[in-house]
Amino acid sequence: MPVALMKVHLCHKDREGKDNNIMSKEIIKIENLKRDFTMGTETVHALKGISYTIHEGEFVTIMGSSGSGKSTMLNILGCLDQPTSGTYEIDGVSMKDLSRNELATIRNEKIGFIFQSYNLLARTSAIENVELPLLYNSKVSTEERRERAIKALEMVGLADRLHHTPAQLSGGQQQRVAIARSLVNNPVLILADEATGNLDTRTSYEIMSLFQELNKQGITITFVTHEPDIATFSSRTIVLKDGNIIQDYLNDNIQSAAEELAKLPKEDH
Amino acid sequence: MRVLNLLKIAYKAIVLNKLRTLLTMLGIIIGVASVIAMLAIGEGSKESIRTTISSMGSNMITVRPGEDDRGPARGSGGDVQTLTLNDYKEIKEKSTLLNYITPVVNGGGQVINGSNNWPSTIYGVYPEYLDIKVVGLQSGSMFTDAEVQSASKVVLLGQTVVDNIFPDGEDPIGKLIRFNSIPFTVIGVLEEKGENTFGQDQDDIVIAPFSTVQKRILAIDYLNQIMASAASEDDAPEAVTQVTEILRAQHKLLDYEDDDFTVRSMEELISTFSSTSEMLTVLLVAVAGISLLIGGIGIMNIMYVSVKERTKEIGLRMAVGGKGSDILMQFLIEAILISITGGVLGVILGLSATVFIEKFLHWPTSVAMYSIVISFAVCAITGIFFGWYPARKAAALDPITALRYE
Incomplete structure (x- = not known):
């Protein structure tokens, strides 16, 4: 078992056993998180008081049918949306009283977000798309920005596609660009919202194997999906239903996406 | 950022x-x-x-017979015969703000040179006319006061008239032409002025001594207008007032009576x-x-x-x-x-x-x-x-x- 995963299990035990272990660093800690939406006169309770902790190095999938609140959950984790009540800490910092600008800085420096529909800038080369988050970080120089963007694209296996625009890339490649963009700011946490939802099985597995690689390098990942097979690649699964957690379990039998990919019938091309 | x-x-x-x-x-x-x-x-x-308008002489003041005919119901000013040579003499004598003044009579007719003829307008004026209109001579000379007195049969032609009755380009000076049936000697050609803004050809003009035109051609005893020029552009409005007063006294108009003439400065025309x-x-x-x-x-x-x-x-x-x-x-x-x-x-x-x-x-x-x-x-x-x-x-x-x- 890889070292990173060992650590995850240890951490998890701490959480379960309410022990304090200095080795485990809490990346996400939410308590009694609620999110209400007002639709006309009706109030929809999308999240009804959720609490959990994610430790450094974990690969968590959040599952649930549509309407279960999993995307709302993720948007709040990504500081794209604000909870109605409850506390939320990233890397030990409470998000509760942060201003819009401070939240933007958190998104810029601590979080990498990956969307189902990639959300790349049209007619813009892969490298420029990847550079985007760093443009909003004044600490990064032009040269460093370029360097880091190239490195991130190399990590996702697109070293030879630096100057292709989204229209010139396949769906899987576009999602890789989006992943590179989420990596480029060295985030403590990567959040993926149905990142494989628009992709075929083979490409999905390719992307999942990429996520597993990144996780092995110590990056904490939270992945929203409704596909059970995707969940088998993660180390922990949280299942939501109607705004409540109904299951939270460690995966004892983590599948390797690379191996599963090899088992798929070869496509003839 | x-x-x-x-x-x-x-x-x-x-x-x-x-x-x-x-x-x-x-x-x-x-x-x-x-x-x-x-x-x-x-x-x-x-x-x-x-x-x-300024190039037409911005100090110019004109006196026409009849009431102010500006406005939509435009009467025919030419039919009114309230302006006479005595009016001219009175203004000339009493006005202090005018440099030059001339009576004007005018009428249409044919200018004829051999087989060429051209319809134009003849103006009977005093030599001061040139100074008032700020127009020079291309060639020849202006007639003199003496020639006005003697009603000499001499004319000056505008370029358009010259072009039409001397189509071969000969020098018109000294040539004998006729206006209607009356023979005239050409003594000068006016400087070309071209069209004015209203599309009028300012060179389609014949100028002759006042008395010649009044007596020999038109056979009238009244004036079509009096033209004058104020000493300066600034004097023009006051000159208009002065001329009006002189003429009202001359015409013995009572206070409640309207003017039977119209005095206008170029300045007014410009503003119109x-x-x-x-x-x-x-x-x-x-x-x-x-x-x-x-x-x-x-x-x-x-x-x-x-x-x-x-x-x-x-x-x-x-x-x-x-x-x-x-x-x-x-x-x-x-x-x-x-x-x-x-x-x-x-x-x-x-x-x-x-x-x-x-x-x-x-x-x-x-x-x-x-x-x-x-x-x-x-x-x-x-x-x-x-x-x-x-x-x-x-x-x-x-x-x-x-x-x-x-």
């Missing part, structure tokens, strides 16, 4: 969407250019009227025509204003829509860490770049159009500085505001709301 990065982002966004940028600019370009060109035409015609062209300018300004308004609405629409449709992009930029102020600055810079560039191109296009109109349509034009400033300012400000306003709204959304905007 470094300004340099923002400039880079804005520049990339503009370059990446050349067509959108161009279409947005087009509204500004056309708005600015049309206003400049239209006002240039209005100002130009106003100025041309002014200069033509200026007010006409002023109206033209007002009309053009109104049209320009409307096109500016429509242009502005166009700019507003295209800016609004092009920013609105980028709400999702704004959401993404915020999701990867762009602050609201960064987004706003980006769109503001974009709007400024587009509006300023469009405005400058519009000014250039407007000025070129003006040159084109002047050169090829031969309309007088004059570019007014204020038209450039106003049109540029209105279009630029509209462009910038409506580039900034929807961006501000989008930047105030939660990132996720902006991202989900369709």
Whole structure:
């Protein structure tokens, strides 16, 4: 078992056993998180008081049918949306009283977000798309920005596609660009919202194997999906239903996406 | 956030969407250019009227018989016979503000030289006429007071008349011609003046001694008008008052009686025509204003829509860490770049159009500085505001709301 995963299990035990272990660093800690939406006169309770902790190095999938609140959950984790009540800490910092600008800085420096529909800038080369988050970080120089963007694209296996625009890339490649963009700011946490939802099985597995690689390098990942097979690649699964957690379990039998990919019938091309 | 990065982002966004940028600019370009060109035409015609009238002698004062015939119900002033040579003598004697004065009689007829003839108008005047009208001689000389006294049969011709009755280009000086049936010796040719603003040929004219025309040709004992020139342009209004008083006394008009003559200075004429062209300018300004308004609405629409449709992009930029102020600055810079560039191109296009109109349509034009400033300012400000306003709204959304905007 890889070292990173060992650590995850240890951490998890701490959480379960309410022990304090200095080795485990809490990346996400939410308590009694609620999110209400007002639709006309009706109030929809999308999240009804959720609490959990994610430790450094974990690969968590959040599952649930549509309407279960999993995307709302993720948007709040990504500081794209604000909870109605409850506390939320990233890397030990409470998000509760942060201003819009401070939240933007958190998104810029601590979080990498990956969307189902990639959300790349049209007619813009892969490298420029990847550079985007760093443009909003004044600490990064032009040269460093370029360097880091190239490195991130190399990590996702697109070293030879630096100057292709989204229209010139396949769906899987576009999602890789989006992943590179989420990596480029060295985030403590990567959040993926149905990142494989628009992709075929083979490409999905390719992307999942990429996520597993990144996780092995110590990056904490939270992945929203409704596909059970995707969940088998993660180390922990949280299942939501109607705004409540109904299951939270460690995966004892983590599948390797690379191996599963090899088992798929070869496509003839 | 470094300004340099923002400039880079804005520049990339503009370059990446050349067509959108161009279409947005087009509204500004056309708005600015049309206003400049239209006002240039209005100002130009106003100025041309002014200069033509001044070149006719801006100190000039005319006295015509009959009441003031300006206005819609224009009577035929020529039929009124209230002006006589005694009036002329009285004014000449009593007025202190006039340099030159001459009685004028005029009538139409045929100018004949052998087999060539030409219909024209003959003016019977005193030699002072040339000084009043500010017209020189091309060749020959003016008749003298003595020739007026003796009712000599001598004439001076305008260039148009010369061209038509001496088609072979011979020197008309000393030649014998006839006006209607009366023979005259040509003693001079008037300087060419061309057409005036109202399209009248100022060279289609024959000038002869006053008494000759009054007695031998028209056989009348009244005057068609009296022409005079004030000592200076500033004296003209006062001279008009003075002449009016002299004539009222001369005509023994009682206080309640209206003038039976009309005294007018060129200054008045200028203001009459200026007010006409002023109206033209007002009309053009109104049209320009409307096109500016429509242009502005166009700019507003295209800016609004092009920013609105980028709400999702704004959401993404915020999701990867762009602050609201960064987004706003980006769109503001974009709007400024587009509006300023469009405005400058519009000014250039407007000025070129003006040159084109002047050169090829031969309309007088004059570019007014204020038209450039106003049109540029209105279009630029509209462009910038409506580039900034929807961006501000989008930047105030939660990132996720902006991202989900369709």
